[in-house]
Amino acid sequence: MTRLGVNIDHIATLRNARGEHHPDPIISAKYVKKVGADSVTIHLREDRRHIKDIDAKRICSIKNLDVNLEISTNKKIVDIAMKINPDFICIVPENRKEITTEGGLDLIKNKNRIQRIVLRFKKKKIRTSLFINPSLKDIEISNQINVDCIEIHTGKLANLVKLKKDYSKELERIKKCSVYANSLGIEVHAGHGLDYKTTKILSKIREIKEFNIGHYLIGESIFHGLKKVINNFKKIIKN
Ligand code: PXP
Numbered sequence: 001m002t003r004l005g006v007n008i009d010h011i012a013t014l015r016n017a018r019g020e021h022h023p024d025p026i027i028s029a030k031y032v033k034k035v036g037a038d039s040v041t042i043h044l045r046e047d048r049r050h051i052k053d054i055d056a057k058r059i060c061s062i063k064n065l066d067v068n069l070e071i072s073t074n075k076k077i078v079d080i081a082m083k084i085n086p087d088f089i090c091i092v093p094e095n096r097k098e099i100t101t102e103g104g105l106d107l108i109k110n111k112n113r114i115q116r117i118v119l120r121f122k123k124k125k126i127r128t129s130l131f132i133n134p135s136l137k138d139i140e141i142s143n144q145i146n147v148d149c150i151e152i153h154t155g156k157l158a159n160l161v162k163l164k165k166d167y168s169k170e171l172e173r174i175k176k177c178s179v180y181a182n183s184l185g186i187e188v189h190a191g192h193g194l195d196y197k198t199t200k201i202l203s204k205i206r207e208i209k210e211f212n213i214g215h216y217l218i219g220e221s222i223f224h225g226l227k228k229v230i231n232n233f234k235k236i237i238k239n
Pocket residue numbers: 007009043070090092100101131151190191192193194212213214215216
């Protein structure tokens with residue numbers, strides 16, 4: 001069964017806008033699980049613009065909830081993540097000024113550093129993942145790093161679909177990368193910029209085992225509620 005990970009960073013953003021406690025990311029994490037999410041994704045950014053350390057700690061201590069913690073390669077953040085002990089970690093590139101993660105990791109430049117980080121988490125039996133662009137070279141390097149999973153950055157495909165441009169080449173690239181990673185025994189995930197339409201397009205790629213979706217899902221929930229929207233996404237990825 002393909003899994004749905006729900007990114008709840010945007011709920012923390014809304015909470016932070018008031019500087020108070022509502023809406024509570026901890027209650028949200030429990031709720032999205034209750035209404036069908038297979039896991040919860042949170043990103044502890046270096047600037048702490050949404051999820052804070054205490055949120056991450058409390059969310060990771062919720063029983064029977066798989067938590068995917070996204071982190072950069074920053075040493076302080078890696079040390080915090082090691083202490084928080086999430087179920088899964090996903091290493092992502094981070095740039096202070098970006099609105100959201102803009103692309104995959106530069107594995108050629110950062111291979112050794114990332115390999116050392118992956119090893120630390122693997123020793124703790126934490127599932128490891130790398131957020132990468134759909135590139136066969138990056139999958140080859142991911143394999144050398146011996147990571148458990150890769151998450152393919154789907155932002156380019158999502159933008160092409162939204163702009164009603166030809167997305168066939170990008171889809172083919174994602175498909176080829178998924179097949180290749182799967183053949184190497186690396187579990188394939190996908191995420192970034194996904195809505196109903198793009199998730200449906202990608203759900204045809206059987207090798208994708210997990211989708212991580214945030215902004216659109218949370219935004220759509222304002223109109224229809226988390227339960228309904230999570231249910232809709234679950235139905236789409238089941239196809
Ligand atoms: N996966 C990763 C690795 C991400 O960094 C993000 C964005 O935080 C997402 C998935 C979710 O992207 P979106 O909010 O656009 O659905």
